[in-house]
Amino acid sequence: MPASPSDPRGSVHDLAVIGAGPAGLAAAVTAADLGLTVALLDAAPRPGGQFYRQPAPGLGAARPQALHHAWGAFTRRAARLAAHRATGRVHHLAEHHVWAVTRATADPEHWAVHAVTGPDGAHGPAPELTARHVLLATGAYERQLPFPxxxxxxxxxxxxxxxxxxxxxxxxxxxxxxxxxxxxxxxxxxxxxxxxxxxxxxxxxxxxxxxxxxxxxxxxxxxxxxxxxxxxxxxxxxxxxxxxxxxxxxxxxxxxxxxxxxxxxxxxxxxxxxxxxxxxxxxxxxxxGLVPQLEPATGLGCATRPTPDGGHALVVDGRQRTTVAGIWAAGETCGVAGAELAFIEGELAARSIAGRGPVAALRRRRDRLRRFALTMAAVHAPRPGWSDWLRTDTEVCRCEEVTAGRIQDAVTGLGARDGRTVKLLTRAGMGWCQGRMCGTAVTHLAGDTDPAPTRRPLACPVFLDHLTDG
The missing domain is CATH 3.50.50.60 (FAD/NAD(P)-binding domain)
Structure with missing residues (x-):
């Protein structure tokens, strides 16, 4: 039976989907179509992710579709989501910032999803949500290279x-x-x-x-x-x-x-x-370019693979299963490739979780799009000479105001050979963004040619008192 509409955390959901962009949205509605109860958690107030970000209702936008590509692919799934929300089959938990996924204390076969609520998590911790399966559809963020x-x-x-x-x-x-x-x-x-x-x-x-x-x-x-x-x-x-x-x-x-x-x-x-x-x-x-958002997957121990543009993405099999049993992934977490592929992977993951066989046509489309994505990543991969743009006084870490000169001193004068050591010596990457803005640059300047993806216990910034409350 679906969880109670008045208390979506009152029972164990069949599936918790983290991220309501194209991959998460497709997974949630497909899983609900197949009879599963779904909790859909997302940091934004409305579904769609970054790709289908929409004007606030108060702005009165008459034609939001004019700002989007393939708008119909989104609206069809959004309508299915609304129908499943009305029946209680899907609970959409908006403005929920998931900071960790752990084994449930009461039953290690289940997963506990921990989140804080409100803009930037300022409203405090949400009650713990429990699910039998988890799909990670956490998307990507933008790669930045510094310059004067x-x-x-x-x-x-x-x-x-x-x-x-x-x-x-x-x-x-x-x-x-x-x-x-x-x-x-x-x-x-x-x-x-x-x-x-x-x-x-x-x-x-x-x-x-x-x-x-x-x-x-x-x-x-x-x-x-x-x-x-x-x-x-x-x-x-x-x-x-x-x-x-x-x-x-x-x-x-x-x-x-x-x-x-x-x-x-x-x-x-x-x-x-x-x-x-x-x-x-x-x-x-x-x-x-874009970088896959790998938390909380890396915190769970999910394996990653290098991508042609110097980053990392999650390892998944033909059914979108990660290397951790009970955890699936879809969309940009598996490698940046766009909304069309994210929709397909979300649907394939949901079918796998529901115990249904994959649709052959969908798998073929996924594989073709994934091959194209690898080509695209290689063509636009940052080349090593970009650091010649920098001056010694160019800020590399904006949060902690660490310059290229200070990083160079850590490398040449103090023997740092990787991003982690540079971080300990200079505080580069210790700010609010936790290295998401400067991580690529810091590891490159440190001479770290194959940096491992960061593994953190917290997938997003959380106030200390919220941790103690939760």
Whole structure:
């Protein structure tokens, strides 16, 4: 029987889904369709994740679909979610920040999900939720590489700029340079330009011609080629230039961004002397791809694998099972690949949890999309020469204000050889973001070529008194 609608924690759920983005949403509604009781926990007030972030109701957005790709794929599943919520088959626990998953004390065969509630977890701990199975669909966050001036007001993440537009219907500026690496840049630039911003240039540090080295992966995904052509047409319509093998290597301004320096790069992303040009703007949207959000999976001991862009993703089998019995994963936690694949993996995971066989057509689509994702990650992977953008006074860890010079001193003067040692010597990565913003840069500057993913007992920041209360 479904758990009581008035008390979703009053009984053991068949499945706890952590994350209500495309993967988690698809898993929750598919599992409920198959007769399971589901608890869907998410940090946001509404389902959809970062990809389907929506304007607040009070803004009165008349056409939120205009800001999204494949809107129908989301709304169909959102309608199924609403139907299952009405019957009590699914309990959607919004603004729940899951900080750990552990074995349940009363029954080690079950899982206990620990969360804090409210914006940033400020409302305190939620009652413990128990489930027979857990699906991790925790998504990804944006990779940032530092450069001189990146802490100035007006510098925002590329995904952050898109989130501002989708959720708040606001732009980070009127004249916005978009830079970094990865296909997200094209979507961001197109959205900003369509919303009225002037986007003088998109600077892609990689080279799109590298896709030609994987013709089979491209041929298997004609829709991706159509999608890329659509982005190109949008940029052309709004007069946006695309420069490949180029990067913003410095930002200039007093109180906020006024000018950026755009520099040509060699194949290893080292700046080519004498190629810098200054472009006036009042905002910079920059990001170098996405990184799978692996907590709380790593805290549970789930195995990971290296990805072609220098990161890590969870190891899963053909049924989306992790290496820990009773724990499944879907979407970006298994490797960044986009919403279409996340929907498929969420559905496959739910079918596995319900004891149903996988749909052959879905598995084939998943495998094709996963192969394309590997190609995409390799094309846009950060190259080692990016650190030549830095000056000794460039802040690398923004939370603790640790500069590149201090990190270099820890490496050359104190013998640090990995990110953890640098952290102990300089406090880089000890701030609120716990290294999510600076981790890539710190490990690279430390010379750590194969850093292990961080394993933490807490998947998100939690107030100490909330831990004692919970």
């Amino acid at each position: 001036g990146w802490t100035l007001p007006g510098v925002v993440g590329a995904a952050g700029a898109q989130a501002m537009l989708k959720a708040g219907l606001v732009l980070p500026g009127r004249r916005i340079v978009v830079a970094g690496s990865g296909p997200l840049l094209l979507a961001v630039a197109g959205s900003l330009a369509a919303a009225g911003a002037r986007v003088p240039v998109v600077a892609e540090a990689g080279d799109y011609r590298a896709y030609a080295r994987s013709p089979r992966a491209l041929a298997a995904q004609p829709r991706k080629l159509v999608e890329a052509a659509g982005h190109a047409a949008t940029l052309a319509r709004h007069g946006v230039r695309l420069r490949t093998r180029s990067a913003v290597t410095a930002v200039h301004g007093t109180d906020r961004v006024e000018v950026v320096t755009l520099t040509r790069l060699d194949r290893d992303w080292r700046p080519l002397p004498g190629t810098g040009v200054r472009i006036p703007c009042d905002a910079l949207a920059v990001g170098h």
